Amino acid sequence: LEEAAFQLQQIFRIDISIALNILGIQSMKAGHCRVAFTCFKLAADRGYSKAQFNVGLCYEHGRGTEKDLEKAGFYYCQAASSRHPMAQYRYARFLLQHGPGSPWDRQHKALALLEQAAGAGITEAQAYLGVFYMRGLQPQEKRGLKYLLQAANSGDAQSRFHVGVCYEQGLGVQQSLAEALRHYRQSAAAGNRQARERLQA
Numbered sequence: 500l501e502e503a504a505f506q507l508q509q510i511f512r513i514d515i516s517i518a519l520n521i522l523g524i525q526s527m528k529a530g531h532c533r534v535a536f537t538c539f540k541l542a543a544d545r546g547y548s549k550a551q552f553n554v555g556l557c558y559e560h561g562r563g564t565e566k567d568l569e570k571a572g573f574y575y576c577q578a579a580s581s582r583h584p585m586a587q588y589r590y591a592r593f594l595l596q597h598g599p600g601s602p603w604d605r606q607h608k609a610l611a612l613l614e615q616a617a618g619a620g621i622t623e624a625q626a627y628l629g630v631f632y633m634r635g636l637q638p639q640e641k642r643g644l645k646y647l648l649q650a651a652n653s654g655d656a657q658s659r660f661h662v663g664v665c666y667e668q669g670l671g672v673q674q675s676l677a678e679a680l681r682h683y684r685q686s687a688a689a690g691n692r693q694a695r696e697r698l699q700a
Contacts, residue, residue, distance in 0.1 A: 516547035523553060527562070536563030543574060548581035555589060568597055579612060584619035587612040591624070617646060625650035626658045633661070633670065640671030651682070656689035663694065 523538030536557045542550030551574045557563050558571035572593040578586030591612035598605045610631075616624035625646045632643030644665050650658035663682035666675050686694035 516542040516545045516550060519545075520547060520550040520553065523550065532557075532563035534563070543577070546581075548578040548583040548586065551575075551578035551581070552583050552586040552589070555586065559589070568593070572597060582615070584616045584621045584624075587616040587619075588621050588624040588627070591616070592627075617649065620653070622650050622653040622655050622658075625653065626655050629658060629661060633665075640665070642671075644671035651685075654689070656686045656691040656694070659686035659689065660691050660694045660697070663697065 519538045519542035523535040523542070526532075526535035526538060536554070539550045539553040539557060543554045555571045555574035555578065558565075558567045558574065560566065572590065575586045575590035575593055579590040591609040594605045594609040594612070598609075610628075613624045613628050613631075617628050629643050629645075629647030629650060632639045632646065634643075644662065647658045647661045647665065651662050659682055663679045663686060664670070665672055666682060667679035668674065672678075680698070683694045683698050687698055
């Protein structure tokens with residue numbers, strides 16, 4: 500009986516959190532940012548990762564509350580620890596730009612989070628890793644190209660442009676102007692200005 504009661508409490512707690520998060524989303528869409536933030540915060544403090552991510556967004560952008568990057572980082576960290584992919588990406592960016600500790604430790608932790616987010620299909624994480632590995636202190640061109648291709652295949656026009664650059668310059672792949680042109684055309688067709696300029700050049 501105690502086990503059944505505990506299970507009911509867990510279900511009730513999760514259902515309340517889901518309902519509060521949905522109410523927060525609806526309130527945000529209606530322009531009631533303070534109400535939305537309150538709903539997200541209540542659900543986040545109950546441990547609901549989607550709400551923790553939303554609280555992070557509110558703090559990062561100053562929606563419904565004062566802008567506070569430290570608090571945004573805290574809530575992104577909470578959600579990331581529950582394997583929320585977009586929170587992993589946002590927390591990694593926070594670590595790289597504002598995080599505490601030594602730069603090497605921050606970078607090491609951020610890269611692990613970005614790898615997880617990229618593996619979960621987060622295009623932004625794939626694009627970020629692609630550029631990071633291409634331009635890092637010790638470039639890993641093949642690895643960078645792999646992530647750029649993933650992001651490009653998810654529809655990211657900027658990553659598609661970078662893939663074109665890789666083929667044009669032979670970075671991580673055998674040089675091929677024909678392949679470079681193909682990627683530039685696809686990127687330009689998706690609205691990328693740099694790709695249009697490169698085609699004209």
